[in-house]
Amino acid sequence: MPKALIVGIDPGTTVGYALLDFKGNFIAVGSQKELNLSSLILKILDYGSVKIVATDKRKVPSFVYNFAVKTGAKIFKPKEDMKVFLKKDLVKRKVRNDHERDALASALFAFKHYRLTFDKVDKFLQNKGKEKFSDYFKIKILKKDSGLESIYKDLFNEKKKVVKKKRKKTKTGIIVKDNELELLRLQNLKLKEDLSVLANKFDALEQEFDFKIDEKTTKLTKHTKDRLNQLRFDVEELKKEVYRLNGVVEKYKKYLMLNDYFFVPKIKDLGWKNVKGKKKIIFAIDINSFSEKSLEYIRQNIILVIYRGKLNQNFKRGSISFINIKDLKIKEEEDFILVEKESFEKARKKINILDKVLKNYKENS
Numbered sequence: 001m002p003k004a005l006i007v008g009i010d011p012g013t014t015v016g017y018a019l020l021d022f023k024g025n026f027i028a029v030g031s032q033k034e035l036n037l038s039s040l041i042l043k044i045l046d047y048g049s050v051k052i053v054a055t056d057k058r059k060v061p062s063f064v065y066n067f068a069v070k071t072g073a074k075i076f077k078p079k080e081d082m083k084v085f086l087k088k089d090l091v092k093r094k095v096r097n098d099h100e101r102d103a104l105a106s107a108l109f110a111f112k113h114y115r116l117t118f119d120k121v122d123k124f125l126q127n128k129g130k131e132k133f134s135d136y137f138k139i140k141i142l143k144k145d146s147g148l149e150s151i152y153k154d155l156f157n158e159k160k161k162v163v164k165k166k167r168k169k170t171k172t173g174i175i176v177k178d179n180e181l182e183l184l185r186l187q188n189l190k191l192k193e194d195l196s197v198l199a200n201k202f203d204a205l206e207q208e209f210d211f212k213i214d215e216k217t218t219k220l221t222k223h224t225k226d227r228l229n230q231l232r233f234d235v236e237e238l239k240k241e242v243y244r245l246n247g248v249v250e251k252y253k254k255y256l257m258l259n260d261y262f263f264v265p266k267i268k269d270l271g272w273k274n275v276k277g278k279k280k281i282i283f284a285i286d287i288n289s290f291s292e293k294s295l296e297y298i299r300q301n302i303i304l305v306i307y308r309g310k311l312n313q314n315f316k317r318g319s320i321s322f323i324n325i326k327d328l329k330i331k332e333e334e335d336f337i338l339v340e341k342e343s344f345e346k347a348r349k350k351i352n353i354l355d356k357v358l359k360n361y362k363e364n365s
Helices: 037-045 062-071 084-090 098-128 131-142 146-164 180-215 222-255 293-300 341-364
Strands: 004-010 014-021 026-033 049-054 074-075 261-270 280-290 302-307 322-326 330-334 336-340
Touching: 004 037, 004 062, 004 098, 004 131, 004 341, 014 037, 014 098, 014 222, 026 098, 037 049, 049 062, 049 098, 049 131, 062 074, 074 098, 084 098, 084 336, 098 146, 131 146, 261 341, 280 293, 293 330, 322 341, 336 341
Parallel strands: 004 049, 049 074, 261 280, 280 302, 302 322
Antiparallel strands: 004 014, 014 026, 261 336, 330 336
């Protein structure tokens, strides 16, 4: 999920801008002469998704208002124009000019205004063990959609039903349960935010494209022509990406309703950086790329590895369990696979039988 941003803007001939996250952490500050709206939006969307835009003026400048309209951000303004002494008191970081100072002061003042609300959200989610949903809840609260309990209930109602009907431990010793729905929800929320960011980028690129054409309709330099061609290409690529993400979001919605499948994370290989933090069952695309450190971690934390292709002879049967993906009925996506429970149990049963045969053979030989 793209990082939720608070953006402070000081408009004018030289535009100042500053970015914070929803925990008040500094992200970036900058300024540029004759920076147009679409170019500013493109700069900022590289950092995340704008949810609050702040100004230091009681009367919202048109530049800030238009920025909010284009990005869908909530506008924060002070009750009266911010005094210079207040801005200096807020900004402890070294900046290059007054434009950057004013932009950063606006963002910090906005965060200060929402801090109690944000802290309340973080405390609520900490008690629930759902801190990773922090930005999502804060965004919903900002929109005044509903209260914390109501948002929580709406997001996790399916999860509660699953918990009530705990899946029993199978004969094979595998418990197929846990947080597959929660992981899919996170993926779905992330995709929706990605979609929103792409749509904003798309609008900004189109505006910059039109701006460049209006700027010089008669005589275009080679550099300008190349830039226009690049913008045209970027717009088309973003259209394709928006279309693709729309399709993936719809798929995720359907997957959330499936009861006969369970979620398995998909990793590139068995290298340490891919394996670290994974639990129970994983699907590795390249089974032959691994390290001793990652194998030891798998032995301690992973019940089973699903693989594709030929199994490496270095893996000793019994220490790590493997299932070939061809023995399973699956639905494969970019970051995960959905495995049909019935086919999984059949494949797992075969492994148990083979293990017993090998064990008896060793004991009798």
